[in-house]
Amino acid sequence: MHDSDFDVAGRTAIVTGASQGIGRAIAETLATGGANVAICSRSMDRVGPVAEEINDADDADGQAIAVECNVRERDQVQRLVDETVAEFGDIDVLVNNAGGEFVAPFEEISANGWQTIVDLNLNSTVHCTQLAGEVMREGSGGIIVNLSSVNGQHAAPGESHYGASKAAIIRLTETLAVEWAEHGIRVNCVAPGLIQTPGVAETLGIDSEAMPPREATDRRIGHAEEIADVVRFLASPAASFMNGETITAKGVPRAGNSMSQDLGLED
Numbered sequence: 001m002h003d004s005d006f007d008v009a010g011r012t013a014i015v016t017g018a019s020q021g022i023g024r025a026i027a028e029t030l031a032t033g034g035a036n037v038a039i040c041s042r043s044m045d046r047v048g049p050v051a052e053e054i055n056d057a058d059d060a061d062g063q064a065i066a067v068e069c070n071v072r073e074r075d076q077v078q079r080l081v082d083e084t085v086a087e088f089g090d091i092d093v094l095v096n097n098a099g100g101e102f103v104a105p106f107e108e109i110s111a112n113g114w115q116t117i118v119d120l121n122l123n124s125t126v127h128c129t130q131l132a133g134e135v136m137r138e139g140s141g142g143i144i145v146n147l148s149s150v151n152g153q154h155a156a157p158g159e160s161h162y163g164a165s166k167a168a169i170i171r172l173t174e175t176l177a178v179e180w181a182e183h184g185i186r187v188n189c190v191a192p193g194l195i196q197t198p199g200v201a202e203t204l205g206i207d208s209e210a211m212p213p214r215e216a217t218d219r220r221i222g223h224a225e226e227i228a229d230v231v232r233f234l235a236s237p238a239a240s241f242m243n244g245e246t247i248t249a250k251g252v253p254r255a256g257n258s259m260s261q262d263l264g265l266e267d
């Protein structure tokens, strides 16, 4: 009989952008599964308490450290990598989660506005992957999970900069899966649909108290934990034959078939 192995216990994972939302849920899920997590955000005041909560939780076997790191700054990413190795000895898993956007028509996005979103989503993923990847290539390999978006798979008005950066992450994932296979590194991607997070709540004013449960299959917004569970699968031996893939997790969108309808950008 085959016994599936979804175990992440004893692994060391970096999760970027983990002070709230999807990143926080990923860190908590991996730590509950016994992984040690190095989590970062731009503010120690915001990410520090998340690490404390993980370390104090009875149901989380893994340990957490918090690092203040703006992933747009390569030297700060190097510090994140160095502090992770100093604390836990290695890096087995990298989750490139930090990201964000503003919604604006293409003609209204300034050169700096475009650069900001490409830096935040794509170039940050490059910095983290190159610097953590160096540790993985010199060691015994590793697993990289990137956060794209359904807006990286399909067009949505107001999302040209975000969509382009998230689409590029999908192609980067596919390319690195091929280039780094010989180093024992698997690289995969998750493309979430609309997920209830503080970032989205702020943008769309969605009330988290009114969230339908995970069991609900009809049109709804997703829970951050529903993305975290996909990441945990990709970070586990159960996903050993997954490489260069993008898993879409979008349920049935609330307003129809696209996130832009949810955002009121399309009829």
Ligand SMILES: CCC/C=C/C(=O)SCCNC(=O)CCNC(=O)[C@H](O)C(C)(C)COP(=O)([O-])OP(=O)([O-])OC[C@H]1O[C@@H](n2cnc3c(N)ncnc32)[C@H](O)[C@@H]1OP(=O)([O-])[O-]
Pocket: 099, 100, 101, 102, 103, 104, 108, 109, 110, 111, 112, 113, 114, 116, 120, 149, 197, 199, 200, 203, 259, 263
């Ligand atoms: C929502 C559904 C899909 C979900 C996706 C998610 O990721 S969900 C969760 C994700 N959560 C979030 O996304 C969190 C919410 N978003 C944010 O925190 C920020 O908007 C940011 C991270 C995107 C940029 O922050 P920052 O402090 O680094 O940047 P800054 O303020 O210094 O501006 C830099 C440039 O951008 C320009 N610009 C900025 N806004 C607009 C606009 N509305 N219109 C036009 N332009 C705009 C600004 O004018 C400036 O250019 P300028 O004038 O110098 O030529």
Ligand SMILES: NC(=O)C1=CN([C@@H]2O[C@H](COP(=O)(O)OP(=O)(O)OC[C@H]3O[C@@H](n4cnc5c(N)ncnc54)[C@H](OP(=O)(O)O)[C@@H]3O)[C@@H](O)[C@H]2O)C=CC1
Pocket: 016, 017, 018, 019, 020, 021, 022, 023, 040, 041, 042, 043, 046, 047, 069, 070, 071, 072, 097, 098, 099, 100, 120, 147, 148, 149, 150, 191, 192, 193, 194, 195, 196, 197, 198, 199, 200
């Ligand atoms: N929510 C959704 O519907 C969807 C989200 N996604 C993607 O999932 C990821 C997480 O989104 P979500 O949880 O909603 O986002 P939130 O805005 O709720 O949280 C973003 C997290 O990233 C951190 N962060 C932002 N900028 C930086 C930076 N420069 N350096 C380090 N950390 C940073 C924030 O921490 P702090 O402010 O403390 O720095 C925060 O912890 C993003 O990549 C997003 O594009 C994709 C599809 C849909």
